[in-house]
Amino acid sequence: MLKGKPFVKWAGGKRSIIDKLIKLSPDNFNTYYEPFVGGGAMLFELSPRKAVINDYNEELMNVYRCIKDENKFTSMCCELNKHEKNHSETYYYKVRDIDKNKNKFHKLADYKRAARTIYLNKACFNGLYRVNSKNEFNVPSGKKSKINTYDGINLGIIYSFLNFNDIKILSTDFEEAVKDAKKGDFIYFDPPYDSDTSTFNSYTENGFGKEEQKRLSKVFKELDKRGCYVMLSNYNTSLIKELYKNYKFNYIEAQRNIGAKAKDRGLVEEVIITNFENKRDI
Numbered sequence: 001m002l003k004g005k006p007f008v009k010w011a012g013g014k015r016s017i018i019d020k021l022i023k024l025s026p027d028n029f030n031t032y033y034e035p036f037v038g039g040g041a042m043l044f045e046l047s048p049r050k051a052v053i054n055d056y057n058e059e060l061m062n063v064y065r066c067i068k069d070e071n072k073f074t075s076m077c078c079e080l081n082k083h084e085k086n087h088s089e090t091y092y093y094k095v096r097d098i099d100k101n102k103n104k105f106h107k108l109a110d111y112k113r114a115a116r117t118i119y120l121n122k123a124c125f126n127g128l129y130r131v132n133s134k135n136e137f138n139v140p141s142g143k144k145s146k147i148n149t150y151d152g153i154n155l156g157i158i159y160s161f162l163n164f165n166d167i168k169i170l171s172t173d174f175e176e177a178v179k180d181a182k183k184g185d186f187i188y189f190d191p192p193y194d195s196d197t198s199t200f201n202s203y204t205e206n207g208f209g210k211e212e213q214k215r216l217s218k219v220f221k222e223l224d225k226r227g228c229y230v231m232l233s234n235y236n237t238s239l240i241k242e243l244y245k246n247y248k249f250n251y252i253e254a255q256r257n258i259g260a261k262a263k264d265r266g267l268v269e270e271v272i273i274t275n276f277e278n279k280r281d282i
């Protein structure tokens with residue numbers, strides 16, 4: 001089966017540890033839930049028949065919706081070709097700053113907003129997605145004079161995946177996104193990571209602090225009680241050790257690409273926590 005790849009570079013993207021994640025996943029499950037889907041590395045690799053995908057980032061989920069809709073998909077690609085042709089530092093800032101005028105921004109067609117999101121992701125510094133407290137994208141321009149915004153074959157594969165399977169696309173809070181999960185469903189949580197020191201976690205205007213980590217652990221436990229397969233990625237901090245002490249910890253060393261300072265980029269201990277024993281053979 002042809003599988004898609006993430007169409008944006010996303011902080012915390014899971015491509016580099018995808019084999020480990022797949023190996024730890026249950027062999028069989030009903031509906032797949034990914035409430036913090038981001039660039040979708042795990043979603044595309046698993047390619048489930050039935051899934052509910054979600055991210056609080058409305059601009060990102062609008063891209064998924066546009067790829068799924070044939071007309072919007074075509075218009076989005078034409079718009080991306082335009083962005084590629086016009087690309088320069090000045091042009092980047094012009095496109096980026098459209099969201100400073102909320103009225104104008106909300107009137108933009110979905111496909112234009114989707115193309116803007118992909119273009120900014122490809123042209124900005126380090127592929128970072130960061131917004132300020134007013135939800136305005138505030139990453140400076142990268143240095144590339146020419147950019148490639150999409151791989152048509154990959155987007156075609158994603159279009160087919162989203163249309164030929166039963167994939168529900170949401171953009172809400174993680175707790176709301178998993179409220180209908182039932183026994184036998186598989187939920188993979190890949191939240192903004194906890195940290196004992198401060199690191200990047202402003203994917204959305206709200207951030208994701210200790211209280212959010214605690215709320216997430218309650219949802220994890222509730223899903224465990226319901227009989228779901230639950231898996232969660234995070235850093236192995238003191239809080240995470242405490243919150244999930246009754247579950248299985250799988251340790252991973254992974255290279256992180258986005259950190260606040262160069263010294264933060266390097267090997268850090270990541271964990272994949274599960275409420276089940278895996279027997280998958282790959």
Ligand SMILES: C[S@@+](CC[C@H](N)C(=O)[O-])C[C@H]1O[C@@H](n2cnc3c(N)ncnc32)[C@H](O)[C@@H]1O
Pocket residue numbers: 010011012013014015035036037038039040041042054055056057172173174175190191192193203204207208
């Ligand atoms: C670590 S990233 C996920 C990376 C993703 N697994 C990938 O491979 O690209 C965390 C994601 O959580 C989203 N997020 C932050 N707060 C959220 C919330 N309360 N509910 C749902 N999603 C949230 C962010 O927008 C971000 O995309």
